[in-house]
Amino acid sequence: MPLLEVCGVTKAFGRLMALRGVDLTVGENEFHGLIGPNGSGKSTLLKCVAGAELPTKGTIRFARRDITAEAPAQRARAGLSLKFQITSVLPALTVYDNVLLALQARNPISSLIFSRTRGTLHERVMHVLEQFRLVERSTERAAALSHGQQQWLEIAMALACEPRLLLLDEPTAGMSFEERRVTGELLIALKDRCSLVIVEHDLDFIRSICDRLTVLDQGNVVDCGTVSDIQSSAKVREVYLTRV
Numbered sequence: 646m647p648l649l650e651v652c653g654v655t656k657a658f659g660r661l662m663a664l665r666g667v668d669l670t671v672g673e674n675e676f677h678g679l680i681g682p683n684g685s686g687k688s689t690l691l692k693c694v695a696g697a698e699l700p701t702k703g704t705i706r707f708a709r710r711d712i713t714a715e716a717p718a719q720r721a722r723a724g725l726s727l728k729f730q731i732t733s734v735l736p737a738l739t740v741y742d743n744v745l746l747a748l749q750a751r752n753p754i755s756s757l758i759f760s761r762t763r764g765t766l767h768e769r770v771m772h773v774l775e776q777f778r779l780v781e782r783s784t785e786r787a788a789a790l791s792h793g794q795q796q797w798l799e800i801a802m803a804l805a806c807e808p809r810l811l812l813l814d815e816p817t818a819g820m821s822f823e824e825r826r827v828t829g830e831l832l833i834a835l836k837d838r839c840s841l842v843i844v845e846h847d848l849d850f851i852r853s854i855c856d857r858l859t860v861l862d863q864g865n866v867v868d869c870g871t872v873s874d875i876q877s878s879a880k881v882r883e884v885y886l887t888r889v
């Protein structure tokens with residue numbers, strides 16, 4: 646049974662069809678990449694899964710539950726976590742406080758008044774900062790981080806609540822070659838902890854971390870399969886030769 650099942654999802658913005666009957670399945674601990682030309686519907690699909698957009702038609706099931714009409718907060722409680730393309734780090738807060746805030750936002754207020762919970766929160770904040778090589782910067786303001794480190798901080802914030810499925814929209818946008826390489830390492834290290842759906846334009850990067858890929862074009866699924874299936878797909882080659 647897959648962790649995520651997207652069945653026949655269509656999304657219309659007025660007369661524009663951003664998604665046309667898209668199917669997508671993602672298993673436990675699977676890293677799944679969404680690729681395709683600009684405007685093919687990748688971000689819209691991610692937003693429909695996270696609840697930032699509601700599909701016009703179709704269903705989305707997560708951990709055997711129909712979440713098609715659920716609010717983003719309900720989905721987050723069920724174990725879905727999204728990092729958008731646009732940065733959401735609060736630059737005036739410390740690196741530590743950004744992660745703490747992300748964690749607190751997911752915990753009921755009542756649980757935060759117990760010091761035992763606060764202690765647990767501290768451990769979890771330090772744990773994700775360690776994973777993302779940010780412990781030494783924890784007391785600095787987020788504004789002092791490099792662009793790449795701010796992206797890592799955001800992924801750390803999305804991961805703080807230990808989601809079962811992490812959704813990343815172009816996490817390496819604007820990063821240097823070295824930052825991309827390290828991002829790949831940081832993500833691969835999460836493989837035994839969660840599943841991932843990632844949108845990326847850097848095909849080498851996505852090939853290096855994903856188990857399977859789905860290729861979109863003009864709101865349709867062109868092909869879906871393992872990285873080597875997609876590399877040898879004539880349908881995919883045609884899309885990339887004619888549109889990218």
Ligand SMILES: Nc1ncnc2c1ncn2[C@@H]1O[C@H](COP(=O)(O)OP(=O)(O)OP(=O)(O)O)[C@@H](O)[C@H]1O
Pocket residue numbers: 658661662663681682683684685686687688689690
């Ligand atoms: N909120 C919106 N209102 C109207 N049209 C939208 C909206 N969001 C996306 N679209 C349109 O839907 C189509 C798919 O957009 P989407 O951002 O999902 O594509 P994408 O594959 O992620 O593109 P890119 O690679 O350039 O980020 C595009 O034509 C886009 O202009």
